[in-house]
Amino acid sequence: MEKKSIEQLEQIASQVRRDCLRMVHAVQSGHPGASLGCTEFFTALYFDQLNHDPNFNMEGKGEDLFFLSNGHISPVWYSVLSRSGYFSPEEMNTFRKLNSRLQGHPATEEGLPGIRIASGSLGQGLSVAIGAAQAKKIDGDKSTVYVLMGDGEQEEGQIWEAAMYAAHWKVDNLIATIDLNRQQIDGATKDIMNLIDLRAKYESFGWEVNDIFQGNDMKSVVEGLEKAKGLSRQGKPVLNLLHTEMGFGVDFMVGTHKWHGIAPSDEQLAEALGQLPETLGDY
Amino acid sequence: MEKTLDLKFNYTEKKDTRSGFGDGFLEAGRRNPNVVGLCADLIGSLKMGAFQKEFPERFFQTGIAEANMMGIAAGMTINGKIPFTGTFANFSTGRVYDQIRQSIAYSGKNVKICASHAGLTLGEDGATHQILEDVGMMKMLPHMTVINPCDYNQTKAATIAIADYEGPVYLRFGRPSWPIFTDPAQKFEIGKAWKMIEGTDVTIFATGHLVWEAVVAEAMLRSEGISAEVINIHTIKPLDQEAILDSVAKTGCAVTAEEHQYNGGLGDSVAQTLARHNPAPVEYVGVNDSFGESGTPTQLLDKYGLDAANIVAAAKKVLARK
Numbered sequence: 265m266e267k268k269s270i271e272q273l274e275q276i277a278s279q280v281r282r283d284c285l286r287m288v289h290a291v292q293s294g295h296p297g298a299s300l301g302c303t304e305f306f307t308a309l310y311f312d313q314l315n316h317d318p319n320f321n322m323e324g325k326g327e328d329l330f331f332l333s334n335g336h337i338s339p340v341w342y343s344v345l346s347r348s349g350y351f352s353p354e355e356m357n358t359f360r361k362l363n364s365r366l367q368g369h370p371a372t373e374e375g376l377p378g379i380r381i382a383s384g385s386l387g388q389g390l391s392v393a394i395g396a397a398q399a400k401k402i403d404g405d406k407s408t409v410y411v412l413m414g415d416g417e418q419e420e421g422q423i424w425e426a427a428m429y430a431a432h433w434k435v436d437n438l439i440a441t442i443d444l445n446r447q448q449i450d451g452a453t454k455d456i457m458n459l460i461d462l463r464a465k466y467e468s469f470g471w472e473v474n475d476i477f478q479g480n481d482m483k484s485v486v487e488g489l490e491k492a493k494g495l496s497r498q499g500k501p502v503l504n505l506l507h508t509e510m511g512f513g514v515d516f517m518v519g520t521h522k523w524h525g526i527a528p529s530d531e532q533l534a535e536a537l538g539q540l541p542e543t544l545g546d547y
Numbered sequence: 548m549e550k551t552l553d554l555k556f557n558y559t560e561k562k563d564t565r566s567g568f569g570d571g572f573l574e575a576g577r578r579n580p581n582v583v584g585l586c587a588d589l590i591g592s593l594k595m596g597a598f599q600k601e602f603p604e605r606f607f608q609t610g611i612a613e614a615n616m617m618g619i620a621a622g623m624t625i626n627g628k629i630p631f632t633g634t635f636a637n638f639s640t641g642r643v644y645d646q647i648r649q650s651i652a653y654s655g656k657n658v659k660i661c662a663s664h665a666g667l668t669l670g671e672d673g674a675t676h677q678i679l680e681d682v683g684m685m686k687m688l689p690h691m692t693v694i695n696p697c698d699y700n701q702t703k704a705a706t707i708a709i710a711d712y713e714g715p716v717y718l719r720f721g722r723p724s725w726p727i728f729t730d731p732a733q734k735f736e737i738g739k740a741w742k743m744i745e746g747t748d749v750t751i752f753a754t755g756h757l758v759w760e761a762v763v764a765e766a767m768l769r770s771e772g773i774s775a776e777v778i779n780i781h782t783i784k785p786l787d788q789e790a791i792l793d794s795v796a797k798t799g800c801a802v803t804a805e806e807h808q809y810n811g812g813l814g815d816s817v818a819q820t821l822a823r824h825n826p827a828p829v830e831y832v833g834v835n836d837s838f839g840e841s842g843t844p845t846q847l848l849d850k851y852g853l854d855a856a857n858i859v860a861a862a863k864k865v866l867a868r869k
Binding site: 322323324325329331371372373380381382383384385387388389390391392393394395396397398399400402403405421422425426428429432433 | 583604607609610612614615616617618619621623624625626628630645646648650653654655656
């Protein structure tokens, strides 16, 4: 894959945001907020960082693997998968509709290329990614396994079972990321269940922690992910704390949990798309 | 009492079915380098130590964290590994139901969930550990295969067989020392019921430890002039419906016997099959909507009505309903 410039990545990100909003609007359901917040991360991952093959095979030997633990932000994942060649962008028309491969939450049941595990019920993806990473180690496969989690998701107990395990077994070919947008369905995480200091928590569990303070700035995200790669394979699992704003890229959606799981109206969609240039052609 | 009966199957040795699992697991590991093991702090109880010793690079202690263990196992399948998870049946199912549902069953992952200390015969530890609902929970999951072998030899054969089968499997076995009455060289066919004893008056469909009780019950019934057919349903899902319907077409009634709740167990599977295709009276031998308690396995099977005498009583009752 030809190395893309930051500007090119930003242009892709604009289209990804359009895709997310159009998918959610078309079916009047889905989760736009954190999809927009994680757009730089997904774009950087699929168009710059991952060594991956859009001619999908489940095992992915010799490839970097990505798992989405907070499956509700499926729109952004479906967009980058289709825009990087896993399936036709037209298929985004079927998002959340009957007989679609683009289920509300990602699934393997319908055989959508790019998806290796179902997710949606929170707290499970970190364990799955660790297992995939350990299997690669058994085989001497030098590639890296990535997983994204939500910050609210850190409230699930299984996450901490997995965090303990990864450090104990020195799963250092794993780069986990937490989307630190400080919001969850019922409000701000500090009010719902205060996460306090995730860096201190993970460090005390034996992880290497890497802050990406500007998670909606493409250059910072690419540099942060590069840095994480450099921290991997040194005996510890790596965690990125990706500081993002929910709804980023659309002025009336940014920074609130209000758009966690609701769709824009016709007027709101038009207003939002007016702020996001169409760069790769709408599906 | 069983020694004075003319039994169609006999035994010279007793052993726990979990040891059949442990020995089968080691054999599966020798045959296939993709077989890996995970255990949540119960390596001794699950008899996984020999595998761990021979294949340390393919064995993962997870600590007391069963939810994580299920997720790790699901992840390992993606690279083509065949993970066998080991913990008690209670912690293999109820504790981790959502992990199994999403990451294993719905995702179609090739994980072998190996569950020891199932049922009342766990004994003195009491009801917290005596799960009697696990078969129901597991058989309700799409894609899941559910297997409950009857003795050491069948458990060992089943363990080897599931390594060659592609798809999620729940393998249930137990702790008590139990008669070894099946062939050590048997071929285990997933989903294929085994007609152990032919009969004409009533069919006894049994699974797990209660297959032995069914063998004893058949001899008791025969001594009273009642001809019972005994069918070993080691695979509860997929259920061998043809074997069930063929037998009941002949006998006209059925008794089911299992170390499980009435609700959701083998009895329900058999009754559903008969109700849909050939309605016939069925009596259940199992636990009737209660938790267990501390006691020896024999005491518990007696108190909760799961032994040969209760199978005999159920057979007489169902015969009267024909």
